[in-house]
Amino acid sequence: MRLSRYFLPVLKETPSEAQIVSHRYMLRAGMIKQSAAGIYSWLPLGFKVLKKIEGIVHEEQMRAGHIPVLMPTMQSADLWRESGRYDAYGEEMLRITDRHERDLLFTPTAEELITDIFRSHVSSYKDLPLTMYQIQWKFRDEIRPRFGVMRGREFYMKDGYNFDLTKEDALHAYNRHLVSYLRTYERMGLQAIPMRADSGPIGGDDTHEFLVLADTGESEVFYDSAVTDIRLGQRNIDYDDHDQCRAVMEEFTALYARTDETHDATLFDQIPAERQRSARGIEVGQIFYFGTKYSEPMGATVQGPDGKSIPVHMGSHGIGVSRLVGAIIEASHDDKGIIWPEGVTPFHCGIVNLKQGDEEADAACDKIYAALTAVGLDPLYDDRKERAGGKFATMDLIGLPWRITVGPRGLKNGVVELTSRRTGESVELPPEDAVKRIAEIYAEHASGRGF
Amino acid sequence: MRLSRYFLPVLKETPSEAQIVSHRYMLRAGMIKQSAAGIYSWLPLGFKVLKKIEGIVHEEQMRAGHIPVLMPTMQSADLWRESGRYDAYGEEMLRITDRHERDLLFTPTAEELITDIFRSHVSSYKDLPLTMYQIQWKFRDEIRPRFGVMRGREFYMKDGYNFDLTKEDALHAYNRHLVSYLRTYERMGLQAIPMRADSGPIGGDDTHEFLVLADTGESEVFYDSAVTDIRLGQRNIDYDDHDQCRAVMEEFTALYARTDETHDATLFDQIPAERQRSARGIEVGQIFYFGTKYSEPMGATVQGPDGKSIPVHMGSHGIGVSRLVGAIIEASHDDKGIIWPEGVTPFHCGIVNLKQGDEEADAACDKIYAALTAVGLDPLYDDRKERAGGKFATMDLIGLPWRITVGPRGLKNGVVELTSRRTGESVELPPEDAVKRIAEIYAEHASGRGF
Incomplete structure (x- = not known):
């Protein structure tokens, strides 16, 4: 591209509304423009980076055997009433009434809709395992949107859902996602550390968040400094191999690394003092195993080998695609501007x-x-x-x-x-x-x- | 892909709600699933075709020198009040109130928002010409959504906007879009005929719709049969060359071809009788030149060579990306199923x-x-x-x-x-x-x- 034919509206002045470095540089480099509180247009340079990140996420999800789909942004409230989350979700859900007075909502996540697709079309254990994912715009009506695309209201997210016959298979899907996420972040030049976390409104027992260490992170994190020495690198991983994926999961989660929600001071004190770290982190992904939380109330069952009806074991797994643009800048910049890693440079x-x-x-x-x-x-x-x-x-x-x-x-x-x-x-x-x-x-x- | 590892939920029975062949085959081939009236999930096979079409549209837009951006689906009502369209648009606009009681809407088109981006960042004639486009989800709250993705409520659309110093330059942008659209459709194995049309709520003087002839089309069209013999083919077109682009436009629009909205029986009767055709067509794109309709009320001006402030000449240009999936099937199928053209096959x-x-x-x-x-x-x-x-x-x-x-x-x-x-x-x-x-x-x- 010749700059004389491009649209790159760089700003000389630092916009006063931007409190953190990624927001400042994204505005100054002409990557985004706010159009309403927490809602942004992606200008040409920002769009290119967003698409690079999206491309890496797609490639690594497909490499792991996950199948891309696309669900709509507007969903009927009915499915959410079935799962019980319509009333539970609170004011962050953007609720809409259409011209026929039917209740819609702007999807903040899609467990209900993907479960509905599954139960409509899958009836035999022979069709398992199955993992589908999408990269689609989501909306959460944050009461105080801030930090640019790091905590916006309309945001781009990869959300994936696994359907498995047994808990063991679903835990393999969990581990497989962990491996694919590590590879995804490393390709973007990022170190994102899996940390034991709290499940929040998604629900479930097992969950890890992936955090990028940065002073501007919104989460307080506690970890053993040795965890930052581990890299996935160029290992050749067979995503069908349960043992291989479990070994990676164990290697990356054996050392203490937790967010403040699950922090345990007693365990933390057992780390050698010189390796104890507390810092700030940016959440760029999260994986969940939640078993039959959605499949049971929504009737997502398959016929097992013995003919009996079995509710499937599920998990869901997210990567914040638009947030990553900001997170990468937080992790890679100097006082002159952004320093893009080769994998995502526009x-x-x-x-x-x-x-x-x-x-x-x-x-x-x-x-x-x-x-x-x-x-x-x-x-x-x-x-x-x-x-x-x-x-x-x-x-x-x-x-x-x-x-x-x-x-x-x-x-x-x-x-x-x-x-x-x-x-x-x-x-x-x-x-x-x-x-x-x-x-x-x-x-x-x-x-x-x-x- | 091995089918045993894929998710391809084909149906043996023809779903009763589907009235036209593309809707029937898209459901039967497991390409889509309705999630609410006029709102669809794209299952793996449908997603692949949608992305192929999106890819061709991107490639041809970039080849024409147009610059991709991405605007949000949720827009503030304020900009639409400024242009006067907020009240004018009617019930097809999905209106939303957020938790702070601010008025939002799900974008049906983006003239206001792109004009706001332009006026915020461009101030000199030296930065012209400029054409930006996006491929983004839109929503129109159709009173009676039907025909699957052909007339859905949430739909995927390419919308592009040109900003030019003079009317002549803006008409070149119009012609350049016409050429790029012809090339786009031909790569998809489609013949889409540019027909003089009515501008509707976008406004403006000059507009052509691109129509694919099909019995199930919603538009009645009248044309000289000789128009169907013209192809763009592999011509090497310089998109910066005004004369070349104008010549293509004139070649493709010289013969009579109009939708019922602009049909003129007197002119039609001057066509040799054996070449007079009336038929049905599916609209798959539309181009507009509307001059200063948005730039004047919204203050989108540049400083000209003489230092004077000049409102820019604009046009907007759309391709129905999700609708094209259905249109291609309407144009290419038999009684056993779909026949994909090589350019878009999943x-x-x-x-x-x-x-x-x-x-x-x-x-x-x-x-x-x-x-x-x-x-x-x-x-x-x-x-x-x-x-x-x-x-x-x-x-x-x-x-x-x-x-x-x-x-x-x-x-x-x-x-x-x-x-x-x-x-x-x-x-x-x-x-x-x-x-x-x-x-x-x-x-x-x-x-x-x-x-």
């Missing part, structure tokens, strides 16, 4: 022309742009007639991890400058080598369609 | 194993499956222990354009059967040749990430 590389209008500089930039595009990369070329300082400030603010700087002086020596946003380090090298280097960096971050 | 190819459990047949199917996957294709392998007749009926119903049938008898002669869903013709050939043939067929339908 453009792979920036190109800064130090002397727009100079024949050689323009030609070199065009050539680099074409070469990057030819290898499947998506550069942002700042082709405006602006001062170099302004161009650098914009690139630093929007946080592309790599920048190629092209100027007449370097070109005389046959070189351009390749700069890492993260370290600030620059190297001079011939243009074709810069392109090659960038292509190598992204070879391991291949992702789907770009926007 | 799976590229079906594999039917005539004797599941037979060692050689199973091994051959696994090998074909792996070979198709290795070349980037997405097959559906019916690996269930079912009769061949049942497997064929399911494949015919869900409409994959190509099927490879594998059985012990053929394998003895080193061949499998490759069958076209459209023609019913089969050829016998070695498995590796069948894979090669399928790969060749899809080489021209390369599309993004599959679901």
